[in-house]
Amino acid sequence: MSELKSIVNKIVSSGKGILAADESTGTMTKRLKSVNVESTSDNRLNFRNILFTSSSMKTCIGGVILYDETIRQENNSKKIPEIISQNGTIPGIKVDTGAKVLANSSEEKITEGLDGLRERLKDYYNLGARFTKWRGVYSISEKYPSKLAISSNAHALARYAALVQEAGMVPIIEPEVLMDGSHSADICFTKTSEVIKKCYEELISFKIDLAGTILKPNMILPGSNSDQKISSTEIAELTLKCLKESVPNEVSGIAFLSGGQTEIQATENLNKINLMNKSNFLFTYSYGRALQQSALKHWSKNINDTTGTQDVFNHRAKMCTLAAKGEWTKNLEKN
Ligand code: 13P
Numbered sequence: 001m002s003e004l005k006s007i008v009n010k011i012v013s014s015g016k017g018i019l020a021a022d023e024s025t026g027t028m029t030k031r032l033k034s035v036n037v038e039s040t041s042d043n044r045l046n047f048r049n050i051l052f053t054s055s056s057m058k059t060c061i062g063g064v065i066l067y068d069e070t071i072r073q074e075n076n077s078k079k080i081p082e083i084i085s086q087n088g089t090i091p092g093i094k095v096d097t098g099a100k101v102l103a104n105s106s107e108e109k110i111t112e113g114l115d116g117l118r119e120r121l122k123d124y125y126n127l128g129a130r131f132t133k134w135r136g137v138y139s140i141s142e143k144y145p146s147k148l149a150i151s152s153n154a155h156a157l158a159r160y161a162a163l164v165q166e167a168g169m170v171p172i173i174e175p176e177v178l179m180d181g182s183h184s185a186d187i188c189f190t191k192t193s194e195v196i197k198k199c200y201e202e203l204i205s206f207k208i209d210l211a212g213t214i215l216k217p218n219m220i221l222p223g224s225n226s227d228q229k230i231s232s233t234e235i236a237e238l239t240l241k242c243l244k245e246s247v248p249n250e251v252s253g254i255a256f257l258s259g260g261q262t263e264i265q266a267t268e269n270l271n272k273i274n275l276m277n278k279s280n281f282l283f284t285y286s287y288g289r290a291l292q293q294s295a296l297k298h299w300s301k302n303i304n305d306t307t308g309t310q311d312v313f314n315h316r317a318k319m320c321t322l323a324a325k326g327e328w329t330k331n332l333e334k335n
Contacts, residue, residue: 004212005252007130007170011090012214012253015325016062018172018286019317020257021048022094022133024067031292035300041069047299047309049075049083051292054310056317057087065092065133065172065286071124081128092131092172093124095160099137108149111136114159121167131170133216134160136199138177140191140223145177150198158202165209172255172286174216175199179260181223185230189220189238196246210250216286217243218259219269232265236272244279254281258290263316264333266290267323274326284324291316 001009011018023031029039037043048070051057057064064084071093073080081091095117099109111134124132136153138145157173164171177192196217203210220238222228243254256273258266266287273283285291295313299305315334322328 002209002212003168004165004170004209007090008212008214008253011062011131011170012255012282012284013062015284015321016060017284017320017324018063018065018092018255019051019061019291020065020133020286020288021051021070021292022065022067023288024094024098025069028067031296035296037300037303043303045070045073045075046303047296049080050299050306050309051295051313052080052083054313054317056314057084057089060317060321061089063090063092063131065094066129067094071127071129079128085128090130091128092133093129094133094135095120095124095164096134099135102149102152105146105148108139108144108146109137110149110152111156114156117160117163118167121163121169125167125169129169131172131214132164133172133174135174135176138175138191138195140177140181140183140187145191145195150195154195154198154202157199158206158208161203161208161213162206165212170212170214172214172216173199173203174257176257176259177218179218179221179224182225183223184226184228185220185222185234185238188222189242192218192220193242193246196242200246200248204248210248211252213251214253214255214286215247215251216255216257219256219261219273221261224260232268232272233276235269236276239269239273240276240279243281247281249280252280252282253284255284255286258285258287261290263290263293267319267328268330270320271323271326271328274324277326285320287320291320
């Protein structure tokens with residue numbers, strides 16, 4: 001088995017998933033503000049370090065995505081990537097530099113970060129990272145995502161993936177079709193399928209070793225302002241159909257983003273997807289908000305309560321890992 005494929009397996013097999021703790025300082029500031037905590041470098045580190053030293057890191061979390069600030073931080077003279085790897089978890093790093101306005105399509109975005117990437121990747125490898133993340137972002141409306149946004153983001157994702165594999169790391173390919181809007185789940189299906197197919201067209205033309213990648217897609221859901229009521233069975237059906245038709249078989253690891261779903265919705269839908277999965281794909285989670293929200297709320301009330309915060313996080317991680325094996329039930333949830 002190739003080195004890259006064995007990294008993929010360590011991250012996503014046996015019900016393990018990914019903790020996405022790679023919020024940029026701007027996004028993390030928003031999250032901390034929402035619970036009335038000041039966004040200082042120490043506070044950002046302290047909260048994240050509580051998660052990284054939780055017992056569920058060993059049992060549930062195969063990989064952690066870090067932000068540039070965090071991968072360089074230390075706690076008690078121990079480097080953060082070292083704290084993560086001592087549990088057998090693999091440190092990863094977000095390497096894009098964010099989504100900017102796409103010229104000539106002012107309401108759409110193109111993700112940047114290719115300039116100097118080869119050199120930055122060497123640095124991240126030396127700091128301990130073995131996988132990376134790049135997020136393309138697409139919004140849905142009558143005219144969007146446009147062909148221009150779909151093809152330019154796919155091209156950037158493929159150039160990124162090629163550089164990451166050259167540097168000996170696993171690229172997470174994240175084309176996120178946002179939930180914002182009042183569109184139906186069928187529209188989300190059509191647009192997401194188009195986006196993912198274009199990504200693989202580019203990845204294949206850049207000769208990417210697909211077995212050495214992880215796809216991080218959105219689930220197929222109605223827009224957050226839509227009135228459509230849809231069951232987790234329908235969500236799972238549409239999501240499985242979309243991925244079966246758009247993702248080549250060589251891709252083994254698929255780790256969903258939570259994208260604004262509640263913790264329980266993201267868990268329930270992942271569980272249903274795994275119960276209904278008849279393919280060889282391994283479906284797990286790469287959640288940010290759906291793993292951290294309750295823990296952050298708890299911590300914000302008493303930032304010295306490490307054990308209590310870890311209990312909340314451990315519960316969420318355990319529920320997500322059960323869902324990644326199709327073994328979750330609602331009555332396992334605490335109220
Ligand atoms: P959410 O699970 O909060 O959507 O975050 C995942 C992520 O990494 C978005 O890029």
